[in-house]
Amino acid sequence: MMRRGLSYRSLMIITLFIGLFLLPFGVSYYILHILVMIGLWGMLILGLNLVGSMGYISICHGAFYGIGAYVASLLTLKTDMPFALNLIGGSASAGIASLLIGYPAFRVRGHYFAIITLAFGLIISLVFHNWSDVTNGDRGLSDIMGPIMDPMHYYYFTVFIVLAVILVTHKILYSRFGRKLRAIRSDENLAEQIGVKTFQTKLLAFLMSAVIAGLAGGMMAHYTNYIHPDLFSFANSFSMVMGMIVGGIGTTSGALSGGGVAIGLPEILRFTADARYIVMGIVLVLVMLFMPSGIAGTFYLYGREKKGPEGC
Amino acid sequence: MFLWACIDGIVLGCIYALIALGLVLIYGVLEIPDFSQAGLYALGAYFTFTATRLLAFPYVLALVLSIAAVILLGLVIERVAYRPLQKKPAEGLLIVALGLLFILDNSALFIWGHEHKSISIAGIAGQTIGFWGRSFSLERALVIAVSALLIVGVHFLLMHTKKGDAIRAIFQDRDAAILMGIKIGHIRAITFAVSCVLTAIAGSLIGSVFSVFPNMGDYIVVKGFGAIILGGMGSVLGAAVGALIIGISESLGSTFISTAYKDLFAFAIIILVLLLKPSGLFGAKERIG
Numbered sequence: 001m002m003r004r005g006l007s008y009r010s011l012m013i014i015t016l017f018i019g020l021f022l023l024p025f026g027v028s029y030y031i032l033h034i035l036v037m038i039g040l041w042g043m044l045i046l047g048l049n050l051v052g053s054m055g056y057i058s059i060c061h062g063a064f065y066g067i068g069a070y071v072a073s074l075l076t077l078k079t080d081m082p083f084a085l086n087l088i089g090g091s092a093s094a095g096i097a098s099l100l101i102g103y104p105a106f107r108v109r110g111h112y113f114a115i116i117t118l119a120f121g122l123i124i125s126l127v128f129h130n131w132s133d134v135t136n137g138d139r140g141l142s143d144i145m146g147p148i149m150d151p152m153h154y155y156y157f158t159v160f161i162v163l164a165v166i167l168v169t170h171k172i173l174y175s176r177f178g179r180k181l182r183a184i185r186s187d188e189n190l191a192e193q194i195g196v197k198t199f200q201t202k203l204l205a206f207l208m209s210a211v212i213a214g215l216a217g218g219m220m221a222h223y224t225n226y227i228h229p230d231l232f233s234f235a236n237s238f239s240m241v242m243g244m245i246v247g248g249i250g251t252t253s254g255a256l257s258g259g260g261v262a263i264g265l266p267e268i269l270r271f272t273a274d275a276r277y278i279v280m281g282i283v284l285v286l287v288m289l290f291m292p293s294g295i296a297g298t299f300y301l302y303g304r305e306k307k308g309p310e311g312c
Numbered sequence: 313m314f315l316w317a318c319i320d321g322i323v324l325g326c327i328y329a330l331i332a333l334g335l336v337l338i339y340g341v342l343e344i345p346d347f348s349q350a351g352l353y354a355l356g357a358y359f360t361f362t363a364t365r366l367l368a369f370p371y372v373l374a375l376v377l378s379i380a381a382v383i384l385l386g387l388v389i390e391r392v393a394y395r396p397l398q399k400k401p402a403e404g405l406l407i408v409a410l411g412l413l414f415i416l417d418n419s420a421l422f423i424w425g426h427e428h429k430s431i432s433i434a435g436i437a438g439q440t441i442g443f444w445g446r447s448f449s450l451e452r453a454l455v456i457a458v459s460a461l462l463i464v465g466v467h468f469l470l471m472h473t474k475k476g477d478a479i480r481a482i483f484q485d486r487d488a489a490i491l492m493g494i495k496i497g498h499i500r501a502i503t504f505a506v507s508c509v510l511t512a513i514a515g516s517l518i519g520s521v522f523s524v525f526p527n528m529g530d531y532i533v534v535k536g537f538g539a540i541i542l543g544g545m546g547s548v549l550g551a552a553v554g555a556l557i558i559g560i561s562e563s564l565g566s567t568f569i570s571t572a573y574k575d576l577f578a579f580a581i582i583i584l585v586l587l588l589k590p591s592g593l594f595g596a597k598e599r600i601g
């Protein structure tokens with residue numbers, strides 16, 4: 001029984017790989033673009049999951065995404081450093097920023113943490129808008145050229161990085177460290193009593209998730225070749241959290257489907273024109289009311305999936 | 313200059329205080345970080361605008377109608393969206409609140425459009441009072457007076473009425489309060505209605521000083537929560553004082569340092585206080601009054 005389940009699983013994964021490889025041959029550039037964006041947002045939400053699985057909501061990942069994008073772009077535009085180092089520089093800066101905000105923010109718990117991160121996200125957004133000497137203000141930065149210019153090549157690059165991030169976050173969530181995160185989620189005081197250094201654990205998880213967001217930001221900047229402050233606003237941080245929760249917190253499939261929802265839903269709702277965000281809000285509220293554990297969680301309840309991190 | 317910046321700060325702080333009071337009451341009783349108050353704040357302002365400008369009602373009547381409409385909307389939100397989520401995980405509440413804010417903001421945008429509007433109060437619009445050699449618009453004076461009255465009113469409601477006792481009991485120990493026979497559903501609705509009154513008045517007042525636009529509440533609700541955190545999370549008077557501190561520091565920052573970054577000072581103060589004193593300025597947890 002176990003053996004059959006395993007081979008079925010590996011068959012699925014192989015099919016998935018072939019599908020991912022062949023996909024760009026059959027679709028238009030528009031769909032390809034959507035796929036790349038879903039991949040990048042999947043990354044963001046995979047990172048956000050590390051914070052989410054502690055039961056904390058961060059509403060400033062748009063800022064980390066933006067810091068990664070701006071720093072990587074500026075490195076590309078102003079220096080001759082290689083592409084990979086620019087991306088690393090971007091995600092390292094996001095990591096440093098996450099420590100600066102995480103240190104005060106983790107002194108409060110629950111909803112108040114979310115509000116502090118929201119305030120930080122708004123500060124960073126103001127800086128992007130107003131620090132014109134560096135960020136070029138509302139006009140944004142353009143001509144951010146990386147070595148990979150062809151959309152199809154960029155698709156494969158994104159798929160590769162996303163798979164790597166899936167592997168890393170999966171390892172983290174199922175490790176000893178991941179169990180600490182879930183212990184904090186179920187009872188933070190108890191976790192502290194049994195010897196989990198909660199403050200350091202939370203800060204480290206926050207740092208890792210910001211590093212992933214920063215990397216996604218750098219990749220996005222070199223993919224679209226143009227960034228401006230509105231891409232990293234409160235609305236985007238909110239979309240990430242929405243994607244995470246609608247997908248299902250703490251699961252890989254949830255993160256990817258959440259990315260699909262965050263990118264796909266506005267595209268699908270394009271026909272509703274000005275009422276788009278109203279419809280999105282209504283969809284979100286309905287999802288929360290009727291399937292509070294998200295897409296992955298709902299399938300988990302009805303399917304016979306192996307116990308996810310959620311259930312440990 | 314310094315003094316005037318402080319007075320402008322107090323005007324801002326009063327508005328933040330009204331919002332913060334509503335938020336702290338809702339957070340205490342419903343345990344929801346109710347971001348939708350920002351949308352109700354904008355709608356309150358728009359209702360008053362529509363009633364005074366398009367229907368030519370007198371300001372006071374428009375204000376009453378606006379309050380009634382906002383209460384109605386608020387009660388619908390509480391009943392339809394928040395009550396069914398009581399037993400669900402806490403992250404859901406935050407998301408539903410933010411989703412509602414999305415709906416309300418964008419509905420305002422859909423109905424009234426992008427342009428900034430302003431509410432004029434017949435009789436006092438454009439009038440000023442001389443005050444230490446500088447003129448001070450009557451609208452600003454009205455903001456301070458009405459806010460002070462409302463803050464005292466809420467304090468009275470909490471400390472000297474039976475409903476207030478019930479609200480404070482829920483703040484202190486929810487389960488015990490329910491066991492003692494407090495009808496939580498009833499108190500939830502009353503709390504929400506009180507918050508809606510504060511929010512609608514705040515929106516209608518600020519609309520006469522500054523302008524009315526669809527997401528006018530977004531920053532203000534974050535500052536309102538900031539005020540609650542400053543004030544020690546759960547203290548009503550602390551939230552009011554926190555709001556004044558945020559308003560004054562914002563006004564001083566924008567006068568003496570930079571207008572473009574005016575919102576930054578407010579948020580920086582909050583983060584700074586958390587670094588120095590994590591429990592907030594008046595940090596007795598779970599207390600009210």
